[in-house]
Amino acid sequence: MGIQEQYRNEAAELLSSGAVKLVIGYGEGSTSDRRRPVFIRSADETARLVLDANCIANLSGYLVPEGLLSDGKSVAVFLKPDGIRSVNILAAEAQVNPDQVVILGFDIDGGQASPLPGRKATDFAPLIESQKSTGLSTELQQEADQLELMSATDRFEYWNQQFSKCIKCYACRQVCPMCYCRRCIVDVNQPQWVNTSSHTLGNFEWNIVRAFHLAGRCVACGGCDRACPVNIPLRLINHRMSKEALDAFDHFAGESADQKPVLATFRQDDPETFIL
C-alpha cells in the first residue's frame, strides 16, 4: 500500500470515528505538478486526497482562521516537518490549541513522500531536535554569504534592484502561516509606517518589516519565496533572520509548543557586543 492510500485510509478513519471534524490535505491542482489545499469533512470524500512529492505547501496556516477550533473539536492536517514547527509556533503564540491538531506527518526525500510516525506535535520533538542540531540550510547559507561579502553599498544596490520589482501584492504575507495578524502593519495608516506605493522606498520598508516580524518565527517552508510573482529571493532575508536567532539566542523556531517567542523573552546575559 502506497503512502497516499495509507493516509487516505487514516483520514477516513479519523473522520468516521469522529476523532476529527475536518481533514486539511492536498488535492489535485491546476497542472499535474501542482497541488491545492482540500478540506475534507466526510470519509467518502477522502479519495480526493493526494500525497506525493509535489505536496510542498505548508498547510498549517489553515488552522488559524477565527472560529475553526472554537468548538473544541479536532482537525487533522497534512504536515511536513516545517509545518509541524509552524504548529508549535502557533501554539506558543496562543493561536491554536495543539491538543486539537492531529498531525498526518510526512516528509519528502529524493522525490518521494514518506510517512512520519506520530500524531501530536510533541511526537515529533526528536525529529525537530535533530533538525536543529543539523543546523540551517547550507545552500542558503552559501547564497547569503555571497551577499555578506559585498560592501554595504553593493548590498544595498542588490536589494534595491530586487525590491524595486516588488508590486506589493502581499502574496508573501498571505501565504505565510506565521502572518496571521488581522491588521498588518502595512494596512495601518494612522500613522502610516510603511509607504503604500510600490516605489522602491515603500518596498524596502515593507520587505524589512516583513522579515523582521518573521525573525525567529520563520520555519523556512519557502512559501513566500515560491509565491512571490517577481522572484525576490525572500528565502535569503528569512534565512539571515533565522541565523541571527540561532546564533545569538540559540533559538530554532518551532522547537516546541512551550518555546518562548524569541523577541518576547530575554536573558540577562544576551550578547550585546554592538552597544556603546
Next chain:
Amino acid sequence: MSEPFEPKIVAFVCTYCTYAGADLAGTSRMKYASNVRIVRLPCTGRISPMFILKALQKGADGVLVSGCHPGDCHFAQGNYHARRRWTVFRALLSFTGIPEERIKFSWISAAEGAKFAELINGVTEEIRSLGPFEQYQELQKIIETQSTY
C-alpha cells in the same frame, strides 16, 4: 572652501536614563554637536524598529538609540527586550545594505552627562565622515519626482 557636511542624526532615547543624561550634559554646560534631534520615549522597550525606518525615510543620515544600562530599566525589563530586538534588527539592516555605522545603540545613565556629550560628538563625526546617506535618500526622491500618481 565648502561648508563641512552637517549630518542629521535622530536619537531615540528613554526618558529615565539617556534623556536625563542629556539633561545633565545641558545643565553642566557641556558642549556637544547640535546635529542630533532627540526624541524622548518612556522606555527603550517602546522604541519600535519602525522609528528607525521612519527616521531614515525622513532623511536622517544616522540614528542613535539609547536607554538605561541593563538592570537599570525603570520598567525592570524594557531594555532587555529592546536589546534582543536591536540585535535582530541590526543584522537585518546590515544584510539589506544599510551600513551598521549609521545606526548606533548605547546605554547612557542619568549620571552620564559627559558620556552623552562625548557619544554625540563621536557619532556626529563618524557620520559626517560617511557623508549623507544618499542611497536611501535617493529612494525618497524617486517618489517625490513621480508624485503625479
